[in-house]
Amino acid sequence: MTDRARYEALVLPHLDAAYNLARWLTRNDHDAEDVLQEAMLRAYRHFDSLRGEARPWLLAIVRNACWTWLRANRPAEIAAGDDELESDAPGPEALAAREFDRRALNAAIAALPLPFREALVLRELEDLPYKDIARIAGVPIGTVMSRISRARGLLAQALRPAAVPRLRVHK
Amino acid sequence: MRTDERLHAYIDGELDAAAALELEREMAQNPALRAAAERLRELSSAVRTQADYHRAPRRFNKIPKEKRRWLMLAPAFALALLIGAGIGLYIARPAEDAELVASHVRATLGNQLIDVASADQHTVKPWLSARLPYSPPVADLSGEGFPLVGARLDYVGGERVAVLVYKRREHVIDVYVAPGEASGGSGARDGFNVERFARGAMRYALVSDLNRSELRDFAKLLNSGPGS
Numbered sequence: 001m002t003d004r005a006r007y008e009a010l011v012l013p014h015l016d017a018a019y020n021l022a023r024w025l026t027r028n029d030h031d032a033e034d035v036l037q038e039a040m041l042r043a044y045r046h047f048d049s050l051r052g053e054a055r056p057w058l059l060a061i062v063r064n065a066c067w068t069w070l071r072a073n074r075p076a077e078i079a080a081g082d083d084e085l086e087s088d089a090p091g092p093e094a095l096a097a098r099e100f101d102r103r104a105l106n107a108a109i110a111a112l113p114l115p116f117r118e119a120l121v122l123r124e125l126e127d128l129p130y131k132d133i134a135r136i137a138g139v140p141i142g143t144v145m146s147r148i149s150r151a152r153g154l155l156a157q158a159l160r161p162a163a164v165p166r167l168r169v170h171k
Numbered sequence: 172m173r174t175d176e177r178l179h180a181y182i183d184g185e186l187d188a189a190a191a192l193e194l195e196r197e198m199a200q201n202p203a204l205r206a207a208a209e210r211l212r213e214l215s216s217a218v219r220t221q222a223d224y225h226r227a228p229r230r231f232n233k234i235p236k237e238k239r240r241w242l243m244l245a246p247a248f249a250l251a252l253l254i255g256a257g258i259g260l261y262i263a264r265p266a267e268d269a270e271l272v273a274s275h276v277r278a279t280l281g282n283q284l285i286d287v288a289s290a291d292q293h294t295v296k297p298w299l300s301a302r303l304p305y306s307p308p309v310a311d312l313s314g315e316g317f318p319l320v321g322a323r324l325d326y327v328g329g330e331r332v333a334v335l336v337y338k339r340r341e342h343v344i345d346v347y348v349a350p351g352e353a354s355g356g357s358g359a360r361d362g363f364n365v366e367r368f369a370r371g372a373m374r375y376a377l378v379s380d381l382n383r384s385e386l387r388d389f390a391k392l393l394n395s396g397p398g399s
Contacts, residue, residue, distance in 0.1 A: 004234055012232055019227030033228065040235045102221045109222055123183065124218040130185050145172075149179040156214055 007047050010054040015040075017055060017126055018062045024121045025066040027110055031073075039065035056132040063118065063136050070114070077114055108158040116151035123148055178204075182211050268358040268365045274327050275345045275363060275378040278334070284343065285321035285336055295322045299333045307333040307348035307373060310396050317344070317389055337389070344379040344389060357383065366390040 018039060023032040039062040050057050071078055109117060115137070122133045130148075134141045172180075172190075180186045181194050198205040278284045287298040292309040299322055300306040311319060317337045325334045327347060335346040353374035358365040364386045366377040375393060379386055 007234060015227045015231055016224070019231070020225045023225035029225075032225070033231075036227065036231060037235070040231060044235050105217060105221050106223050109218065120218065124215060125222060125224055127219075130180075130183070145176050145180055145185070148183070149173075149176045152179060152211060152214055153175070155218070156210075159214075 003047060007044060010050070011043055011047070011058055014055045014058050018058050020125060021059055021062050021118075021121060022066055024109070024125075025063070025114065025118060026069065031069065035065050035069050036062070038069075055126070056128065056136055059122065059126070059128075060136040060138075104159060105155075108155050111158065112151055112154055116147050116154060119144055119147040120151040120155070174204075178208050178211055182208060182215060268360045270327055271345075271347060271365060271376050271378045272360045272363045274325050274334075274347075275343075276361075278323065278325065278345065279343055283323065286323040288321040290319050290321075292319060295319065295335070298322065299324075303331065303333055305333075305350050307335070308371075309335060310393060312337065312389070312392055312396065315389075315392055317392065339379070339381050339385060339389070342379055342381040344377060344381060344386070346393065347376040347378070348373055350374070357387070359383070368394050370394050 019032060019036050022035045022039065023029065026032045026035055039058075042065065043058055043061050046061075067078070109120065112120065118137060119133055122128045122136060123130075128136075130141050130144045133148075134144045137144065139147075177186065177190065177194055181191060186194065198208060287295060289295050289298075290311075290313065292311045296306065296309040299309070302324055309319070309322070313319065317339055320336050320338050320343075322336060323334050324331050325347070326332070330349070333348045335348060337344040337346060350372050351369075351374045353367055353369045353376075355368040356366075358367075363378055363380050364383045366375075366386050366389075368375050368390055370393070375390070377386055377390055377393075381389075
């Protein structure tokens with residue numbers, strides 16, 4: 001099989017996963033498409049570095065392209081997400097939401113600080129194990145664990161009926 | 172590990188067997204902990220089923236185009252084309268008049284004007300075809316006063332080229348023929364005239380000490396006669 005054919009067979013099936021991650025990290029279609037364009041080029045160029053599963057490999061490239069783009073275009077967002085080991089995460093008792101409004105749910109995910117949003121999207125929408133998320137984000141598994149815990153905690157907090165009106169979405 | 176982190180890891184199936192058993196034992200004794208795990212599962216499932224999943228625009232579903240990479244490859248590609256066509260630099264960089272004249276002078280001064288001496292186009296053409304990756308047309312123009320006297324192989328513009336040798340009275344006319352395109356035109360150098368034209372897939376260059384007017388007439392004959 002040629003490299004082109006292998007790329008088509010191994011990488012292109014994960015195109016939606018790649019775009020979904022870029023879209024959730026950049027939070028708009030236009031920027032996500034720019035980032036995806038760059039990431040797919042990089043993936044094709046470095047295709048010979050692919051070992052093992054293609055999806056985490058591609059998502060790591062997309063993730064890095066997103067962060068590079070955000071660092072250049074929205075540095076404040078990178079800085080704001082740097083508080084991952086704060087201990088004010090709400091405990092399980094705060095997770096009271098049962099019925100979720102779809103729009104409120106999407107807005108709440110979009111409002112999560114970058115590292116938490118990233119971990120949550122990879123865990124819930126891509127169903128990836130912690131070790132893959134750790135590899136993609138370039139952090140230890142313990143950090144992934146705390147980010148996912150924080151992400152769900154903040155989400156539940158934002159979705160409590162009283163909290164919904166105060167929800168702020170960064171655009 | 173903090174209890175809430177253990178709960179999240181538990182519903183994600185990320186606790187090892189021993190830690191999962193321990194947590195289940197705790198939950199059996201603590202209904203609030205069990206309820207918290209249930210709410211976490213609901214939240215997780217809500218995200219999975221209700222969060223937007225953004226699908227990539229269709230235009231991305233192909234091999235990405237990379238301009239820089241293509242430019243990097245372009246010279247190698249062009250070279251491969253030339254080598255593949257077997258005509259090398261003669262087409263890429265047409266021999267200058269000076270080089271043609273030098274070749275002509277070398278041949279007429281030495282004894283290498285003709286490799287195959289024959290006035291018969293059916294002898295000359297196969298002789299050339301056997302030695303070149305192309306088959307140059309060889310026309311018999313003796314009826315017009317330009318008898319064919321033979322042919323040789325010469326090295327011009329970095330490549331082997333067919334040279335048909337004709338005569339006009341006592342003047343030798345070298346006709347360089349190779350595949351490729353060229354613009355027509357006349358030139359002169361060191362008392363020799365050069366005429367160029369293209370016909371079909373071939374490019375021609377005529378070099379002789381014959382006067383320009385007759386050389387041009389000969390060029391016209393070659394360009395219009397039967398292209399055997």
